[in-house]
Amino acid sequence: MPTAILTGQPVPGSSIESELRSLGFDVHLASGAADTETLLARAPGDERVAVVDARFVGHPHALRLGLTDPRFPLAAIPGAVTAQPAARQTLTRAMARENSAAGGGTALAVDSLADRITAALDADGAEVYRPELGRLVAAVPADPQARNEARQAVAAVDDEAVRLKSAVKARDGFVTTFLISPYSRYIARWCARRGLTPNQVTTASLITALIAAGCAATGTRAGFVAAGVLLIASFVLDCTDGQLARYSLQYSTLGAWLDATFDRAKEYAYYAGLALGAARGGDDVWALALGAMVLQTCRHVVDFSFNEANHDATANTSPTAALSDKLDSVGWTVWVRRMIVLPIGERWAMIAVLTALTTPRITFYALLIGCAFSATYTTAGRVLRSLTRRATRTERAAKALADLADSGPLAEAAARGLRGTARRLPAITAPAVALLGGAAVVATAAFTDFGGPWPLVAAVVYVLTSALAVARPLKGALDWLVPPFFRAAEYLTVLLLAAKADVNGALPAAFGLVSAVAYHHYDTVYRIRGDAGAPPQWLVRTVGGHEGRTLVTCALAVLLTASQFKLALTVLAVAVALVVLVESIRFWVAAHKVGAPAVHDEGEPA
Numbered sequence: 001m002p003t004a005i006l007t008g009q010p011v012p013g014s015s016i017e018s019e020l021r022s023l024g025f026d027v028h029l030a031s032g033a034a035d036t037e038t039l040l041a042r043a044p045g046d047e048r049v050a051v052v053d054a055r056f057v058g059h060p061h062a063l064r065l066g067l068t069d070p071r072f073p074l075a076a077i078p079g080a081v082t083a084q085p086a087a088r089q090t091l092t093r094a095m096a097r098e099n100s101a102a103g104g105g106t107a108l109a110v111d112s113l114a115d116r117i118t119a120a121l122d123a124d125g126a127e128v129y130r131p132e133l134g135r136l137v138a139a140v141p142a143d144p145q146a147r148n149e150a151r152q153a154v155a156a157v158d159d160e161a162v163r164l165k166s167a168v169k170a171r172d173g174f175v176t177t178f179l180i181s182p183y184s185r186y187i188a189r190w191c192a193r194r195g196l197t198p199n200q201v202t203t204a205s206l207i208t209a210l211i212a213a214g215c216a217a218t219g220t221r222a223g224f225v226a227a228g229v230l231l232i233a234s235f236v237l238d239c240t241d242g243q244l245a246r247y248s249l250q251y252s253t254l255g256a257w258l259d260a261t262f263d264r265a266k267e268y269a270y271y272a273g274l275a276l277g278a279a280r281g282g283d284d285v286w287a288l289a290l291g292a293m294v295l296q297t298c299r300h301v302v303d304f305s306f307n308e309a310n311h312d313a314t315a316n317t318s319p320t321a322a323l324s325d326k327l328d329s330v331g332w333t334v335w336v337r338r339m340i341v342l343p344i345g346e347r348w349a350m351i352a353v354l355t356a357l358t359t360p361r362i363t364f365y366a367l368l369i370g371c372a373f374s375a376t377y378t379t380a381g382r383v384l385r386s387l388t389r390r391a392t393r394t395e396r397a398a399k400a401l402a403d404l405a406d407s408g409p410l411a412e413a414a415a416r417g418l419r420g421t422a423r424r425l426p427a428i429t430a431p432a433v434a435l436l437g438g439a440a441v442v443a444t445a446a447f448t449d450f451g452g453p454w455p456l457v458a459a460v461v462y463v464l465t466s467a468l469a470v471a472r473p474l475k476g477a478l479d480w481l482v483p484p485f486f487r488a489a490e491y492l493t494v495l496l497l498a499a500k501a502d503v504n505g506a507l508p509a510a511f512g513l514v515s516a517v518a519y520h521h522y523d524t525v526y527r528i529r530g531d532a533g534a535p536p537q538w539l540v541r542t543v544g545g546h547e548g549r550t551l552v553t554c555a556l557a558v559l560l561t562a563s564q565f566k567l568a569l570t571v572l573a574v575a576v577a578l579v580v581l582v583e584s585i586r587f588w589v590a591a592h593k594v595g596a597p598a599v600h601d602e603g604e605p606a
Contacts, residue, residue, distance in 0.1 A: 001026045002048035004067075005039045007113045008032075010054045011147065019060050023068055025050065033099040033113055040095055049091070050082035053112040057150040058138035059159040065131040066138065069249050070598035072129035076118040079140040087126070094120035112140045136162055164189060167247035174335050175345035180239050187236070188243035198245040202258050205237035209266035213273030216355060219280030227273065228356030234266060235348045253530055254592035260526050261519075263344065268293050268515055270351070271364075275508075278360035286507035287499050288364035290514060294491040295368060297518045299375040301404070301484045304525045306382045308400040309393060309480035342374040386477045393475040401474040403524060403534035404483040407466065408545015414467030422471035430469045431481040437465025438489025441550060445496040450557060450565075455497065459554035462489065466547045487521065490546045494553055498569065501562040509569035516577035517549065523584045532591060539583050543576050 004025035006017060020027050030036040036051060043049045050067050056079040066077030073087035083091035094117050121128050137154045141147035167188055168181045191201060212230035215223045241259060245251055275289040339346055350370065354363040407415070415422075422429065444458035469482050491514050498510035520543060524534055534540075544552060549572075556568045 003043040004050045005030050006054045008054045016056050037099045051114045053079040053114050053140045059136045061159050061163045062136040062138040075129040077138040081114045081118045167243040173343040173345040175349050184239045187240045188247050192248045198241045201241040205234045206262045209234035213269045216273035217276035219277040225356045228352040231352040251598040257588045274360040290495050290511045292367050295371045298488045301487045305480040305483045309397050342370050398473040398475050406546045408548040409541050410463050411467045411547045415471040418468050418471040427476040431478045433465045434469040434482045434485040437462045438485050442492045445493050450500040455554040456558045459551040463547045486546045490550050497557045503562040506566040512573035520580040
């Protein structure tokens with residue numbers, strides 16, 4: 001149980017002790033700095049500890065924000081400071097110095113020991129998180145009049161209303177903001193009051209979406225209508241889990257991973273359900289389903305790569321970015337711009353409505369057109385920003401892009417021999433050769449007959465161009481395009497070769513393979529976002545890297561018959577899925593058990 005140390009003389013009528021107990025703290029009273037230091041030393045080292053001024057006046061949610069958020073080792077609000085186990089030594093040193101400065105005497109009546117400790121932490125250069133309280137009150141009144149004014153300020157603000165409002169993302173899509181969040185926040189509160197966790201709600205959302213996919217797979221009109229309704233219900237729960245995490249401050253590394261991973265699993269499983277349902281009605285839309293997954297995944301990789309490339313760039317300015325900020329300050333353009341990018345709320349609403357009212361083919365056509373338009377819009381804007389921005393990329397950004405590239409042993413070996421050549425080429429070389437190499441292998445797969453030798457030849461060229469693209473650090477203005485080009489080349493090659501095989505079951509097998517590989521690529525992103533580093537090198541080498549898998553797929557298409565190729569794709573999909581899933585689950589569960597820093601990745605705007 002976390003420990004809270006109340007310092008100074010309690011004020012008659014104060015509820016601070018009961019409020020701390022309601023937050024789960026074991027409360028101890030301290031008369032001064034020396035007593036506080038003693039109690040601090042006795043507190044369990046593996047638990048959170050807080051020092052709170054007994055004269056504190058404020059909202060319970062202000063205390064909750066300041067003292068219970070698991071994401072930050074050190075945090076403070078006026079009159080209170082807290083440390084998690086990882087920062088206990090830092091807090092202890094600041095407390096010891098403050099006690100020494102005070103001569104071991106009692107805390108001054110006009111001063112707050114908690115605030116003095118916070119000032120000492122700042123002086124030490126410690127990173128102390130201070131939550132945005134907004135209208136919430138947190139104060140240590142120095143006299144009865146100030147105390148009365150603070151209590152009046154507390155009474156004037158509805159603590160619960162602020163808490164509910166803060167549970168919703170500050171920036172979200174139109175559908176989520178106006179059609180989901182007005183009531184999903186109350187579902188989140190209902191869950192919190194019954195002890196449900198965000199991870200449980202996330203799991204419920206996944207199960208609901210999988211049932212929706214099963215309904216779509218029936219191929220009946222009733223099944224399609226039920227699928228649309230359940231998909232919306234799944235999205236409501238998807239919004240609720242994040243709102244529950246913010247409402248109750250239940251953040252975790254495992255929870256952020258589950259939320260992000262399940263979002264992709266739900267959407268792509270639903271695509272498969274629609275394709276199965278269409279097949280029952282005699283319409284083969286597997287190519288459209290796979291195309292939608294490829295487009296959506298590549299679009300996400302553009303987001304991830306651009307953000308990582310500019311995560312900590314210096315001199316990060318651009319006229320395009322300034323124009324974007326100006327447009328965001330004009331009321332109606334904000335919502336138009338958010339809807340244009342077709343975030344998950346708009347996307348799932350469109351899929352659900354079209355599923356219920358039309359056919360899977362029409363649903364996929366609309367999805368492909370909408371996603372293609374939004375991908376073109378966002379990518380063009382980011383290219384313009386990159387070309388007009390004068391920024392210096394860091395080694396961290398270059399490493400993140402290299403990890404996102406997912407280069408295997410073939411590209412690594414070839415890159416070592418091409419480093420000298422790469423250094424002599426212009427900065428645009430990396431994205432240019434990545435685009436040309438990818439376009440060559442995709443075009444060859446599209447315009448040559450199945451079983452011919454040319455896809456294999458193009459795949460060998462792709463290996464060499466991929467190596468040249470990553471032969472030097474990815475610090476160029478447009479180098480963030482390299483990972484998306486690699487993703488598009490690999491996924492589209494698999495899709496086109498399976499379509500060219502023209503055998504029943506080849507495209508579903510390709511869908512499975514791309515799903516497994518896409519999971520590996522998303523997992524890489526979530527590890528980087530969580531500051532956990534990229535997947536281990538042995539994993540990348542075991543699954544071949546993007547160029548190795550592309551080469552193997554092309555070789556299989558050249559050497560095998562269409563039926564054998566379908567079987568080979570299935571085996572490859574199962575093998576890749578087993579390796580990446582087992583390692584991913586092992587990693588994230590282990591990180592959760594050892595107390596990895598809690599995170600809350602907002603991910604794609606809902």
